[in-house]
Amino acid sequence: MDKRERLERTIAGEPTDRAPVALWRHYPGDDVRAADLAQSIAEDQTTFDWDIAGVMPGSTYQVIDYGIHEHWQGTATGEREITRHSVTRSLDWTELRSLDPMRGAHGRQIECIRLLGTMLADTPLLLTVYSPLAQAEMLAGRDLLVRHLRTQSDRLKSGLNVLTENLQRFIESLRKLPLAGICYVIQHADFDVLAEDEYAAVGLPYDRQVLTALPGRWWLNTIRAEGLAPMLRLLSSLPAQAMQWRDRDGEPDIALGKSFCMGAVCGGLSSIGDLYQGTPTSVRDAARESLQHVNQRRLILSTGSPMLLATPRSNIRALRAVVEPASV
Numbered sequence: 001m002d003k004r005e006r007l008e009r010t011i012a013g014e015p016t017d018r019a020p021v022a023l024w025r026h027y028p029g030d031d032v033r034a035a036d037l038a039q040s041i042a043e044d045q046t047t048f049d050w051d052i053a054g055v056m057p058g059s060t061y062q063v064i065d066y067g068i069h070e071h072w073q074g075t076a077t078g079e080r081e082i083t084r085h086s087v088t089r090s091l092d093w094t095e096l097r098s099l100d101p102m103r104g105a106h107g108r109q110i111e112c113i114r115l116l117g118t119m120l121a122d123t124p125l126l127l128t129v130y131s132p133l134a135q136a137e138m139l140a141g142r143d144l145l146v147r148h149l150r151t152q153s154d155r156l157k158s159g160l161n162v163l164t165e166n167l168q169r170f171i172e173s174l175r176k177l178p179l180a181g182i183c184y185v186i187q188h189a190d191f192d193v194l195a196e197d198e199y200a201a202v203g204l205p206y207d208r209q210v211l212t213a214l215p216g217r218w219w220l221n222t223i224r225a226e227g228l229a230p231m232l233r234l235l236s237s238l239p240a241q242a243m244q245w246r247d248r249d250g251e252p253d254i255a256l257g258k259s260f261c262m263g264a265v266c267g268g269l270s271s272i273g274d275l276y277q278g279t280p281t282s283v284r285d286a287a288r289e290s291l292q293h294v295n296q297r298r299l300i301l302s303t304g305s306p307m308l309l310a311t312p313r314s315n316i317r318a319l320r321a322v323v324e325p326a327s328v
Contacts, residue, residue, distance in 0.1 A: 007020050007264075026309070028309075031058040038116045057128065066139060077305075082141070094158045113179060129182050132206040191227075222266055226246075228250030244265070246304030265294070271303035272308065287301055
């Protein structure tokens with residue numbers, strides 16, 4: 001069974017030869033050059049033979065051309081830290097300009113995917129993109145974003161309209177590239193961040209607008225809900241083939257979360273508690289436990305968030321090995 005058939009059968013809840021498995025991570029330093037990022041992703045894919053090759057550019061790539069200042073300061077996840085935001089007052093949302101999807105940081109990702117299409121012709125490619133509201137937080141910071149959401153929502157929505165249009169033009173430029181889909185990151189559908197009605201008013205409409213307009217040929221679109229209390233009931237109304245969240249660190253657990261979703265769920269392990277802090281034995285135990293919780297159906301075995309850069313290779317190898325028929 002090839003990777004696409006295995007994944008499509010998993011999404012449909014049908015039997016497979018084994019559970020699909022995939023991990024992805026950031027590549028700080030390499031992610032500033034398309035060829036270096038593609039080479040790093042391809043090398044990891046050659047080593048571990050994941051069912052999905054996750055393409056994770058620098059976390060700020062969709063907004064870096066708005067003039068924010070950022071760099072990698074040694075964070076464990078490889079994400080870049082923003083040292084200066086470009087939105088400092090509510091009026092700034094109304095002054096955001098459109099970005100050319102073929103130039104700058106967006107253009108580098110197009111080149112990276114083009115290279116990976118040649119390097120990894122038999123592996124589904126999934127590009128990480130951030131929702132308009134997640135991009136808005138990068139531009140303003142969370143505290144100011146939430147303040148504007150509650151006090152200047154019309155101005156914020158003006159900016160979100162521009163960010164949504166940018167994202168849709170970028171997706172349009174990806175249509176002819178060898179992608180299986182996107183991993184769409186939603187950060188604010190989290191009860192620890194916003195009330196459900198706040199996200200439903202200022203986040204959900206833009207997410208729906210983006211996800212309903214994805215190319216029909218993309219068959220593996222995944223939503224990654226960040227935070228420890230995701231609004232899965234609400235998010236399950238969005239069109240996607242898989243849902244990912246930190247099921248081992250927060251709520252709901254993998255079995256309950258699966259009941260909300262029509263397609264597959266992606267997770268079953270914690271990037272910190274299992275992959276980073278665990279041992280090969282505990283990783284295997286956690287993986288088998290999660291597979292049993294979902295009756296070995298509709299689960300893409302992974303972590304609920306990108307793995308840490310210093311994750312022991314022995315633990316990664318243990319996760320990859322556990323899905324082989326002789327190991328489960």
